[in-house]
Amino acid sequence: MTHFKNVIVRIPGHGISEGITSNPELGKPIYEKALVQHEHYISALTKCGVKVNILQPNDDFPDSCFMEDTALCTDKCAIISRPGAATRQNETKLEDFRELLSSFYTNIHEIEAPGTVEPGDIMMVGDTFYVGESARTNKEGIKQMREILESYGKEVIEVPLNEVLHLKTGVNYIEDNNLLISGEFIDNPLFAKFNKIVVDPDEAYAANCIWVNGKVIVPAGYPKVQKAVEHLGYEVLVVDTSEYCKIDGGLSCLSLRF
Numbered sequence: 001m002t003h004f005k006n007v008i009v010r011i012p013g014h015g016i017s018e019g020i021t022s023n024p025e026l027g028k029p030i031y032e033k034a035l036v037q038h039e040h041y042i043s044a045l046t047k048c049g050v051k052v053n054i055l056q057p058n059d060d061f062p063d064s065c066f067m068e069d070t071a072l073c074t075d076k077c078a079i080i081s082r083p084g085a086a087t088r089q090n091e092t093k094l095e096d097f098r099e100l101l102s103s104f105y106t107n108i109h110e111i112e113a114p115g116t117v118e119p120g121d122i123m124m125v126g127d128t129f130y131v132g133e134s135a136r137t138n139k140e141g142i143k144q145m146r147e148i149l150e151s152y153g154k155e156v157i158e159v160p161l162n163e164v165l166h167l168k169t170g171v172n173y174i175e176d177n178n179l180l181i182s183g184e185f186i187d188n189p190l191f192a193k194f195n196k197i198v199v200d201p202d203e204a205y206a207a208n209c210i211w212v213n214g215k216v217i218v219p220a221g222y223p224k225v226q227k228a229v230e231h232l233g234y235e236v237l238v239v240d241t242s243e244y245c246k247i248d249g250g251l252s253c254l255s256l257r258f
């Protein structure tokens, strides 16, 4: 059974206002507000019984608070990614991140060029990893991911993506066979075996919730999803992520959980 002991987060820097976005009409994130929301995110994670390891802001990288995309952390190994977004590629080179990761893992692998992988495209279901092929994660990256994960007895299932940024923009496993699912993934036979909680288009952003040790963190402002998750019997913690939403970031993107 999945149990997380640690998470890694990075506090957003002033640069967050320049984060990559597919929705410029939502406006730029307000730094001060993003900081407060980040503190609430850390408090919610702490309530889930994990140790929150905090990296300091880095203003060279506007999207560097989205730690999820820098590595895949499993129970057996960590795999440092190679983001597909050019402005994010060197986030994985940051020394504080590498040093912290090395304090938890002796088995650390790395995706090599020309492979690209952003682990926002990777959904863990026990020992199975669903990997989205997206504008950020390419076939070569998936091939390398597969080789590494299979060497630890894990299974990799590739998922084509057409509309959303990352796989977990639209589909998230919250354990106990429960899957939050939206848009292009709803009818994908790869997900037929799950108990699907279909997220309506008007709450699509909230398909990205995170399960942490029996509790589920849900973004603020999505009552239908919140109710559906509560109905499944989970304790729900609500965190406002409005500033991250403006630059396509959700709850999962903000941490590495392992």
Ligand code: CIR
Pocket: 019, 020, 021, 063, 066, 068, 069, 085, 088, 119, 120, 121, 166, 168, 169, 247, 248, 249, 250, 252, 253, 254
């Ligand atoms: C980006 O476009 O890379 C960031 N603005 C958002 C990253 C979201 N990360 C994730 O879904 N894992």
